[in-house]
Amino acid sequence: MKVKQLEIFLKNNPGRLADISHTLAENAINIRALSVADTADSGILRLVVNDTTKAQQVLQENGFTVALTDVLAVEVPDKPGTLDCILQVARKGGLNVEYMYAFSKKSGESGMLLFRFDDQDAAVALFQKAGCRLLSDDEIHSL
The missing domain is CATH 3.30.2130.10 (VC0802-like)
Structure with a gap:
């Protein structure tokens, strides 16, 4: 997504x-x-x-x-180490981060990492396989 x-x-x-x-x-x-x-x-x-x-x-x-x-929006828990977990998935998959930014929905609960990778389609497949929750446009719009 x-x-x-x-x-x-x-x-x-x-x-x-x-x-x-x-x-x-x-x-x-x-x-x-x-x-x-x-x-x-x-x-x-x-x-x-x-x-x-x-x-x-x-x-x-x-x-x-x-x-x-297009960017990938990955929902993550708002706790130490979450960014590292996501970046390690990208690293193991050979993805290059072109840029990223983040948003915390509620402190201590959840956040959203927005990524632009060198291969967005490969990133979608990789993160889905790793069990990461990718947000859709509809989900972002309803936040």
Whole structure:
């Protein structure tokens, strides 16, 4: 199972992130997880939201450059060592992590690790075989 993620390309200008958050808030779109990567001139905001289609539409209507990509969302217990367990599965399977970010649903209970691997299809098969719980778009939207 893969989850759709929005990638918004930004110039590093004051207020650009606030413009995005305002646009999403005005349209009742809830951010489930986010990551920001930047360089001196530009950045990429990666978002998993409750309504991907609507978010992409309203952001594009407001002049943002938006792409959709797939990530794997792995539900994990919120306790020490969980990330290591997941990364050891990836390592043994020969997967390369391109990037990742995390979200804790409730401290001490569960969290979500979002991954982009060099081979997403192989990652799905590997994690399912290892008994990991992969979240679907529908599950993310209903959080």
